[in-house]
Amino acid sequence: MDRAIVVAAAQMGPIARSATRKDVVLRLLAALRQAHARGAELVVFPELTLTTFFPRWHLTDPAEIDAFFETEMPGPETLPLFEEARRLGVGFYLGYAELAAEEGRTRRFNTSILVDRAGRVVGKYRKVHLPGYDAPQAGRSSQHLEKYYFEPGNLGFPVWRSMGAVMGMCICNDRRWAETYRVMALQGAEMILLGYNTPDDHTGNFDSDSLTGFHHQLSVQAGAYQNSTWVVATAKAGNEEGSRMIGQSMIVAPSGQIVAMATTTDDEVITARCDLDMAALYRRTIFDFARHREPDNYRLIVERKGPVAPPQEP
């Protein structure tokens, strides 16, 4: 039985602050149709796809903030994407800012959904690893305020059996944390879908910031290889409101090899045929978890959040 799936990463170029949802959805529809024409059965859109990456600003007006969030999915403006995807028989991953009424209060999450080929929302993930700060930092041209706008995801790292594969999702900074992939791999994840917005001024130190693309590739390739899983990673990219965000959307095989990569920082569709059975070789040899993992030695990973170094030498 053939267990291959043709996947597309639909990278988006910059989205201006003035862009409407309708403007953005038109671009998503164009990418969706291009991906379908190239045989894709599943399209991965970026993190916070529907607006500019607003965590770069410190906004305080509640109405202004709320305008970046979705209260329903699909809503009237995003429904055309769902309808067209259903019509074409294409599943998709979409990242957006979610405003939820839960536990008697308003909650805000950096969220992605998995939509199957029949247009049904089959999975929701809320970003666990929020980078940056919860208050503005002096001296930065762009802020990084995800901890101000969002609370950490409360859904863990679930997986779903959909479109013939065990699918997992994560978002942006999650990809730098080895735990992200491992928790999904321990649930049998065969393909991890990932959207991101990655500016090239994370630390403010050029020695490090100039490695932004390398660090992106390194983390995703290692996550794929060490967990015998496909990863489809899609950027929102380019110069967006003065912030420069890397592209380098890519599809990575369970071997860690990059099998497709975007070469622009604009709207660009890349595709690959992903053989889900390619992982089997790794899973029965080097990464046969059931034979080789030694969880008794891993306890600090859950028992400790920050590092505790041994005492200084006397």
Next chain:
Amino acid sequence: MDRAIVVAAAQMGPIARSATRKDVVLRLLAALRQAHARGAELVVFPELTLTTFFPRWHLTDPAEIDAFFETEMPGPETLPLFEEARRLGVGFYLGYAELAAEEGRTRRFNTSILVDRAGRVVGKYRKVHLPGYDAPQAGRSSQHLEKYYFEPGNLGFPVWRSMGAVMGMCICNDRRWAETYRVMALQGAEMILLGYNTPDDHTGNFDSDSLTGFHHQLSVQAGAYQNSTWVVATAKAGNEEGSRMIGQSMIVAPSGQIVAMATTTDDEVITARCDLDMAALYRRTIFDFARHREPDNYRLIVERKGPVAPPQEP
């Protein structure tokens, strides 16, 4: 205060089955002196440095097996290495097969020790992630029988404050498992020392085996970057008794960058000056564990050894 340390990876070319401990120690002494002459204060030797990589054979004669193991460290044949290192004021990491009398029985481990500049053994590590099999596999030209010869290490992943740094150790296959680095980073590890023997026929599938060097580099670079630590990785390399083992010994910075790399598969010393404070930038930004890790979401990593996939779709 300067917190740099000059480190050497002392790669060893093949060691024949007929080589004596004395033969090997002479090669180690030559490498030690070369490293010292190039300013090194710490030298990392390979895994199972003192003999050929015997787990490639299925030996059954106890005396023949025991001949590959050390019952004391230093012993009469290794003492000259300790004495010369002390004389030069150079610390070292040495991997060897350890035969221990513990819990009223004979136990065998794949072990490394950390020796400080005064020649004192300050740390011992026993390999946790044993690859391969506990019985011979049909159809392989080289076996991979670490699970037959050794039991998994029973010392966890400790770290030691020595030579001005928080040092950790691991061995070979440990480097492919993200948990290895993370457990040491959660104890403040600033430098991880690693010896390996990596044949290029791990899986028997050329698609994968031809990526052996890439997988080595990917795993070590990701481990260094994602844990803001230096890694010094040293091979036993070359065509050893018909088995081809990769070289690519390397020193990797907390940025994930390779700052020194061996270009042969023979005896070769590489060095780098490692600024331990380079990690500080990463630890207070992207990898500030205390702010960014979310251990409640990681529980499966310790609760589950092998993967459990969701049920099949109906």
